[in-house]
Amino acid sequence: MRYFPIFLDTKNTECLIVGAGEVAARKLELMLKSEAHVTVVAPEVCNTVHSLAGHTQVSLHQRPFQEQDLDDKAMVFVATSDTSLNQQIQQLARQRGVMVNVVDNTPLCQFITPSIIDRSPIVIALSSGGVAPVLLRYLRQKLESVIPANISRLGAFSEKFREKVKQSLSGVIARRYFWEDVLDGDIAEFIEKGQNQKAEQQFLAALDAAKINQKPEGQVYLVGAGPGDPDLLTFRALRLMQKADVVVYDRLVSPQILELVRRDAEKIYVGKVKSHHTLPQNDINNLIVQKAKEGNRVVRLKGGDPFIFGRGGEEIQTLIAAGIGFQVVPGITAATGASTYAGIPLTHRDHAQSVVFATGHLKDNTIDLNWPALAHANQTLVFYMGLTGLAIICEKLVEHGLSADTPIALVQQATLPEQKVVTGTLTTILANPATATIAPPTLIIVGSVVALHSSMNWYSDNPQSPEAVHR
Template identity: 40%
Template sequence: MATLFPLFADLHDRPVLVVGGGAVAERKVQALREAGARIHLQAPTLTPALQALADAGRLGWEPGTFRAGALDGVWLVIAATDDADTNRAVADAASRRRVLANVVDDAALSSFHVPAVVQRGELQIAVSSGGGAPMVARHLRRQLETWLDESWGALTALLARERRRIRARFPEPGARRRFFEQLLAGPLPRLLRQRQPEQAERLLADALAAPVSRPAGAVVLVGAGPGDPGLLTLNGLRALNEADVILHDRLVSDAVLQLARRDALRIEVGKSAQGHSVRQESIHALMLEHARAGRRVVRLKGGDPFVFGRGGEELEFLRAHDITYEVVPGITAAVACAAYAGIPLTHRDHAQSVRLVTAHCRDSLDTLDWAALARGRQTLAFYMGVAGLETVQARLSAEGCPASTPFALIENGSRAEQRVITGHLDRLAETARHHQVSSPALLVLGEVAGLADTLHWFGPAPLAAPPRSDHPAAATLPHAA
């Protein structure tokens, strides 16, 4: 089913056709009357309530079956009959005339859907399942009904009355948004809940009369986690909703970015071993430019900004240029990806320590203490290591790490497309090539990695290493050549 475009239609004094005269049509007519539409009915008979409205001249009624010419000049049509042929005829005729049509309880025939609505005065919240699961929308509406009290209507009406004054006082959108955020986080909503509208109006007037200071820019380093938006912290979500500018890494998932303010300026500043990369100096310059312009900047990083994220370098730069900053930690890939693969990084029987290692390039690999990494009873988590797996395998083997040491490669950890590939150290690079492992992928090496085969809980079961080329059965497999 196609994604629907949400909108609120102004139907005041505009003609709308309703085909049908039963109980369902009666409910649709009530909603349309509240919107001020000029309603015309086509139906052989009407319910008593609809008949009374027709007799009083509050809606038009054409007795009889559906006539396609009745669609001429209407803005939209609702088919609310229990006859499938009639409903299809309405939908077909509306489509030919490019008139939006809703066929009650038939999403396939509808070109628009009527959502479940929570209304508090002029404030309306519409919930839609795209017509596919209306009971889910209704269930959510009931939950919203319990959360939103009537003061929300009063709040909406107050701010609507003062809209011109607010826009005149704060013509710049960013300053206006910050004014609203401070206002709504203060006592104004409470005063309206307590039925004190005069005090609420005075508070708003005082806020509009207060001197306006130039906003101070700031930068927040936010860890986005490995991809699952549910792993973003509450502080991270708050920062994304307050940001004017978001400088995000290439590996930050679309699902996380969708949680940010829609009108924030988004700039990808990712680094990649292949293809386009943004130099760290350019990232520094962007942070400085936007913060000095008074904007709130979120530097959004995959995982945690202080674990192989160059967050320390960025704070040093901001401090040197007297820019206010804040850090919101994220769940680093080693913790999250291992957990989503069913791998405990520490285990009383297998590993009493964890080492986080970057294998981003040959320079970083050459500086590692391979003898220490080859010791037993520990877990190794290699970040950004897809290109260096052959080196990792060779160096650990040379330092005496057993060939039977289990590994797990976690590709797209925590995301819908997560894959886990398991095996043993002596076939690490071969297995990665066979399964065409690509970035982002995390390598977990150590006895705990062997638990992935039995403790996995997220996504498909782990994939195994391919049969050895000298295995009797391998000759029948295409990849064994």
């Protein structure tokens, strides 16, 4: 992030605009939406600037720029047609520590003005750093269409009662829960429709009720984060992630998904790798109970689906014993994510009429599975957490009846740009040099459906690779 987004308090701020053509006029119009005092300096002035100069916030000086024009200024917009003059003013401003924007010359800008959606007091700013203005306009258009025009009424209402709520409810969490209930319910509807009297009556009644019980009841949400690609999150998962007070997440939650969590939520990493656990499972169970008892909304964020090799059942049993309320949000499990993005259908009428999910890492650290039940033709096997036991898996499946030529695929970091797929057979996969480059998290898919990968692989964007896209 080269350009850090920041909102400046423009009250009593002095701003300078050098230039008075139509480009400068656009900057003047923008600054007049703020509370800043604006000084405009230029020897020639266009009609638009002349008409705006009558505003009490504007001082117009029709003359060439002078260095003392920068005195006491907090920011300056340079919008002349003289390139050398623009560069000179930029250098003078930087020397004085004045923030400077040279219009349409990003390399000379210390700051840039974003695209703005103004629903004051709610203001949304968007920027592409000057590299994608058309995309920026497209995004602004989309946002303008989904953000209600009357959202400003909600902002003004919140401002009016903010201090009263702060005095009435002592805890930060209690205040947050209260405001969320207001904004999600009928009170917000009344405000948006302009029915302020009815809204205030219901608001004050709700606040009186909240005073009686200020200790919010904690809740735990077991949320499936899916296989990695944030586009595969459910709407409900995203909504809860953005309302959470505490997020307890594991190693399989991708950084891209973690970026979507509410910024000021407490994030606690409890990831596990083979033979090394940041926290043992019992400690994780106790942690989410403790955080919920403190009145927090706790999101237990798990890669894939909480109920498919995610220990969700164990954690829920602990919550039930502790009397903690909970909800479960399913996610796309790694098996379906990996198979789909690798172009390997788990079932196919010509290949497999059943599919079995198995773990390659049992509770006692063995791979003592029901091999006779697994070693059947016309079914697909998906092994979670099985990479370190790959040799044993291949050996046992052949030993119990599967053909040595049965196709097998290793799918690493499924659904992410770094996804890698290595294929072979039960007897050749270990000798494939590419197998040595595969690391967790990796799923193993076994069955004749793997043979379809070469023709159905749609995800890879490298046409020279073995995982090339086929269209």
